[in-house]
Structures are given as structure tokens and as C-alpha cells.
Amino acid sequence: MWLISFTYFAYCMQRVILIGFMGCGKTTLGKKMARQLNIPFIDSDVEIERLNQLSVGEIFGQFGESGFRKMETDFISSLEERGDFVLATGGGMPCVGRNMELLNELGVTYYLDRPAKELVHRLQNAKVKRPLLEGMVGDELLEFVELKLTQRDEYYKQSQVILCREDQNSADIIRINGLLHPRQRN
Ligand code: S3P
Numbered sequence: 001m002w003l004i005s006f007t008y009f010a011y012c013m014q015r016v017i018l019i020g021f022m023g024c025g026k027t028t029l030g031k032k033m034a035r036q037l038n039i040p041f042i043d044s045d046v047e048i049e050r051l052n053q054l055s056v057g058e059i060f061g062q063f064g065e066s067g068f069r070k071m072e073t074d075f076i077s078s079l080e081e082r083g084d085f086v087l088a089t090g091g092g093m094p095c096v097g098r099n100m101e102l103l104n105e106l107g108v109t110y111y112l113d114r115p116a117k118e119l120v121h122r123l124q125n126a127k128v129k130r131p132l133l134e135g136m137v138g139d140e141l142l143e144f145v146e147l148k149l150t151q152r153d154e155y156y157k158q159s160q161v162i163l164c165r166e167d168q169n170s171a172d173i174i175r176i177n178g179l180l181h182p183r184q185r186n
Contacts, residue, residue: 013083013084013107014037014039014084014177015084015085015086015087015106015107015108016030016033016037016085016086016087016107016108016110016173016177017086017087017089017103017106017107017108017109017110018030018086018087018088018089018110018112019089019093019094019103019109019110019111019112019156019159020091020111020112020113020114020156021091021114021119021145021148021149021152021156022091022119022123022130022132022133023091023119023120023122023123023126024091024112024113024114024119024122025112025114025122025168026088026089026112027043027088029088029112029168029169029170029173030043030086030087030088031086032170033086033170033173033174034085034086036170036174037084037086037174039083039084039085039086040082040083040084040085040086041085041086041088042079042082042085042086042087042088043087043088044072044075044087044088044089044090044093045090047075048068048071048072048075048090051071051075052071056068056090056130056131057129057131059071060131061131065131065132069092069096072090072092072093072096072099073096073097073099073102076093076099076102076103076106077102079106080106085107087107089103091152092132092152094109094152094155094156094158094159095151095152095155095156099155100155100158100159101158104158104159104160108160108161108177108180109158109159109160109161110159110160110161110162110163110173110176111156111157111159111161111162111163112163112168113156113162113163113164113165114165114168116142116145116146116149117142118165119145119149120141120142120145123141123145124137124141160180161173161176
């Protein structure tokens with residue numbers, strides 16, 4: 001009985017989870033969608049930084065990547081208690097342990113698929129510092145992004161909805177989400 005109630009509760013929730021590589025546009029799109037849906041926007045990196053009073057770079061420096069990944073998994077669990085939200089996940093979050101499974105249980109996952117070259121172009125112009133990319137430019141950066149994308153593909157593609165570049169806009173996602181969520185049809 002409890003299980004049924006919880007499953008129905010989760011189904012009625014409006015939880016949009018944006019998945020994708022660094023620089024694919026999760027934060028910009030997520031903020032816009034949250035504004036339009038009038039629900040909270042959550043950026044996992046920002047929340048982890050706030051919880052630990054350290055930047056992502058400092059967390060990598062003090063606890064290593066594995067320490068950061070553990071914080072990401074704990075953060076996913078903490079989201080179960082929240083109501084509706086649009087979540088922009090860190091690029092590596094879905095690719096560790098059971099995280100992708102947990103995200104799929106939490107809400108509707110949308111993968112913002114973009115080619116490596118385009119990601120590199122966006123990353124080179126980005127203001128946010130990413131510890132995994134530190135000091136990388138040009139061909140070295142492109143090779144790194146291509147390799148990581150290949151490794152992460154199997155996780156990203158477990159998303160419930162995979163969006164090509166043309167469909168990565170708030171109007172399309174809100175429409176798809178409306179088809180998936182009964183609450184939006186009211
Ligand atoms: C990471 C992506 C970053 C951040 C961290 C690690 C990754 O988030 O979580 O630097 O492993 O891809 P964004 O995808 O928001 O840049």
C-alpha cells in the first residue's frame with residue numbers, strides 16, 4: 001500500500017532532470033524551464049558547493065574526484081524529499097554506480113545530446129571552471145571530450161528522453177513533460 005502511494009506520489013510530481021556533458025547547456029535551459037513552470041531550479045554543483053562551503057574545484061582538491069562523486073550520490077538521495085523541481089545535474093553524476101537508475105526513479109530524465117566539437121567550442125568560451133578540464137585546450141580538449149563521451153554514452157542514453165540539439169528548448173521539453181505528467185494536463 002505504501003509502495004503504491006509513494007509510486008503514485010512520485011508519478012504526480014513535476015520533476016525534470018537534465019542530463020548531459022559539461023557545457024551542453026543544462027543550467028541555462030533548466031533555469032528557463034523552472035521559471036516557465038514556476039517550480040524551483042536546482043543545480044547539483046551549486047547545491048553541493050553550498051552544503052560543503054567549498055567550490056567544486058576545492059572539493060576535487062581536498063577529497064579527490066571520488067569524494068565529489070560520493071557527495072553527488074548522497075545529494076541525489078536527498079532530493080527524494082523535495083517536491084517539484086527542474087534539476088541540472090553535474091556532467092559526471094549519472095555515470096557513477098547506480099546514480100542513473102536513481103535519477104530515473106526520481107523524475108523524468110532528459111539527455112541533452114550534443115556532438116563533441118560543439119561541446120568543445122562551448123567549453124572554450126565558458127566562464128565556469130571545471131577541474132577535469134584544467135589546462136586543456138585545442139586538440140587535447142577535443143580528444144578528452146570524445147573519450148569521455150564514449151565512456152559516458154551508455155549512462156546518458158539510459159535517460160527516458162533523448163533530445164537532439166534542435167529539440168533542446170524549454171517549449172518542447174515542457175510539452176513532452178506535459179504528455180508524461182498527468183498534473184500538467186489539469
Ligand atoms: C563534471 C561536470 C561539472 C561538475 C564537475 C565534474 C563532470 O558539472 O560536476 O566539474 O565530471 O562532467 P557541469 O556538467 O555542470 O559542468
